[in-house]
Amino acid sequence: xxxxxxxxxxxxxxxxxxxxxxxxxxxxxxxxxxxxxxxxxxxxxxxxxxxxxxxxxxxxxxxxxxxxxxxxxxxxxxxxxxxxxxxxxxxxxxxxxxxxxxxxxxxxxxxxxxxxxxxxxxxxxxxxxxxxxxxxxxxxxxxxxxxxxxxxxxxxxxxxxxxxxxxxxxxxxxxxxxxxxxxxxxxxxxxxxxxxxxxxxxxxx
Numbered sequence: 001x002x003x004x005x006x007x008x009x010x011x012x013x014x015x016x017x018x019x020x021x022x023x024x025x026x027x028x029x030x031x032x033x034x035x036x037x038x039x040x041x042x043x044x045x046x047x048x049x050x051x052x053x054x055x056x057x058x059x060x061x062x063x064x065x066x067x068x069x070x071x072x073x074x075x076x077x078x079x080x081x082x083x084x085x086x087x088x089x090x091x092x093x094x095x096x097x098x099x100x101x102x103x104x105x106x107x108x109x110x111x112x113x114x115x116x117x118x119x120x121x122x123x124x125x126x127x128x129x130x131x132x133x134x135x136x137x138x139x140x141x142x143x144x145x146x147x148x149x150x151x152x153x154x155x156x157x158x159x160x161x162x163x164x165x166x167x168x169x170x171x172x173x174x175x176x177x178x179x180x181x182x183x184x185x186x187x188x189x190x191x192x193x194x195x196x197x198x199x200x201x202x203x204x205x
């Protein structure tokens with residue numbers, strides 16, 4: 001699943017796979033990212049040391065969109081799920097952040113993809129890969145969500161869709177790492193309730 005628009009970025013690391021809703025922690029197989037079931041929903045936090053995140057097996061984003069190795073920007077991603085929400089945590093090293101000068105975190109930011117962000121592209125329909133949802137967050141806690149239908153002439157208009165997802169973010173200048181977390185309602189991804197071993201298409205960026 002490719003990114004839907006041309007965009008300006010300083011660094012691109014990507015991971016394309018299927019997302020499997022697992023019951024327990026497991027090492028993902030090739031092209032499979034396992035989201036580990038959590039016993040309950042928790043307040044959203046971008047702290048990777050919390051037991052909630054430590055119970056999930058991470059995957060690494062360390063190649064460019066062209067498949068070139070980018071070990072300096074090796075980004076770690078973890079995922080948990082409950083019957084209500086799908087969670088993601090990004091741990092992103094950086095050299096210099098490319099940030100919007102006047103961030104707004106109370107409403108979504110159109111064009112956020114032109115700045116440093118972490119992104120999840122996810123789809124529940126394997127027959128029509130031109131339909132999927134996109135979720136973005138910035139190191140400053142900005143966000144945008146999009147309902148993408150590439151069959152439409154102006155598919156960027158999907159940004160007016162509102163999934164109800166939440167984000168949390170923080171920057172650690174001393175380690176040159178930023179942390180971002182997402183909590184996405186399953187109701188925004190599929191009309192069916194989630195169940196163990198259910199699979200989604202996913203691209204982490």
